[in-house]
Amino acid sequence: MKRFLPDTFILLMIAMVILAVIFPFPAADDSPINLTRIIAIGISLVFFLHGANLEREKLVSSVKKWRVHTLIQGMTFVLFPIIGLIIFFATGELLPDILRLGFFFLAALPSTISSSVALTGVARGNVPVAVFNATLSGLIGMIITPALMGIVSTTTMGGLSIGDAIVDIALTLLAPFVLGQLMRPIIAPILAKHKWILSRFDRGVILMIVYASFASSVLGGVWTQFSIMQFFVTAIIVMILLFAAIAVSIFASRRLNLSTEDEVATVFCGSTKSLANGAPIAQILFAGSPSLGLILLPLMLYHQLQLIVCAMLAQRYAEKQSLVANPAVE
Incomplete structure (x- = not known):
């Protein structure tokens, strides 16, 4: 029966969603609880722990896995935008132009930075490959995303601060990871003795991200700005897009005879899209849009x-x- 019942982690995720709908106020801008800061610290600690837990030889060897990197970045910035264009032109009779533009914007975004690495860690995948591609995707996206949006959008685009984005990624991800590597001789024995620390922390950060994202959408009144039919069509397309991306990443990984660890990293880096990067980019690209x-x-x-x-x-x-x-x- 246990094979057919959700485990504790899934039940906790559902609980976070329900809590976000009922009690979203900690995610408000004027809340005394700064969830954004807490999550940022949590993400940095995840990268620190992964850095301390990672054998340096594995990180060096992961850089050489060009087939995996090409597959992940190709899915993110080639396959997704092509699908986004198809959705944009195929839904002209079903969705308003703004929602169609939103779908292409989704397709043009880089992969998640924190979630993909945390999920890869939970799944016992190749964390060095996930770290490398999550960071690379974020950097490439700062340039490629606005360029891709020019294909379908006539909105006036502002200039992206690529330098600030690189500094932000370096401080949030690379610096903690490098610090963890430097402190590996001290931290690694503790993590080896208490293996639950890393997995529990990964799961905790994911739960916080789930709560914050749902709570923010509730507070932002996103759910009241469109009709039920538009929401239904949008949700169906989103589900098809996600499951198609996962299916393609699994299929391509196995066709290339990648290891299970590399397949895991490919699935979670190649099929996910970053809200953390997407929201700030949207505010710049569509500044002033109601x-x-x-x-x-x-x-x-x-x-x-x-x-x-x-x-x-x-x-x-x-x-x-x-x-x-x-x-x-x-």
Whole structure:
């Protein structure tokens, strides 16, 4: 029966969604609880722990895995935009122009930075590959995303501060990761003795991200700015897009005979889209637009759905890896 029942982590994610709907106020701008800062600190600690837990030889070897990197970045900045163009032109009779623009904006965004690495860690995948591609995707996206938006948008675009974005990524991700590597001789024995620390912290950060993203959407009144039919069509397209991205990433990984660890990193880096990068970019590209909420709607739905679906998939990958490592358990 346990195979058919949700585990504790999935139940906690559902609880976070319900809590965000009932009590979203901690995510408000004037809340005494600065969730954004707490999550940022949590993300940095995740990268610090991954840096301390990672053997340097594995990180160096991951840089050489050009097939994995090409597949992930190709999905993010080639396959997704092509699908986004198809959706944009195919839904002219179903959705208003703003929502169609929102779908292409979703497709043009880089991969998640924190979630993809955390999910890869939960699934016992190749964390160095995930770290490398999450960082690379964020950097490339600062240039490629606005360029891609010029294909379908006539909105006046402001200039992106690429330098600030690089500094932000470096401070949030790379600096803690490098610090963890430097402190590995001290921290690694503790993590090896208490392996639960890293997995529990990964899950905790994901739960915070789920709560904050749902709570922010509730407070922003995103759900009141469109009709039920538009929401239904948008949700269906978002689900199809996500499941198609996951299916393609799994299929391509296995066609290339990638290891299970590399497949995990490919799935979570190649199929996810970043709300953390997407929201600030949208505020610059569509500054002053009264329909910014609707433009962000596909991204909001995709982001929240990807966290739930990918968390469930990560659990399945982790169980599979555990059975391979301990066949007697089965």
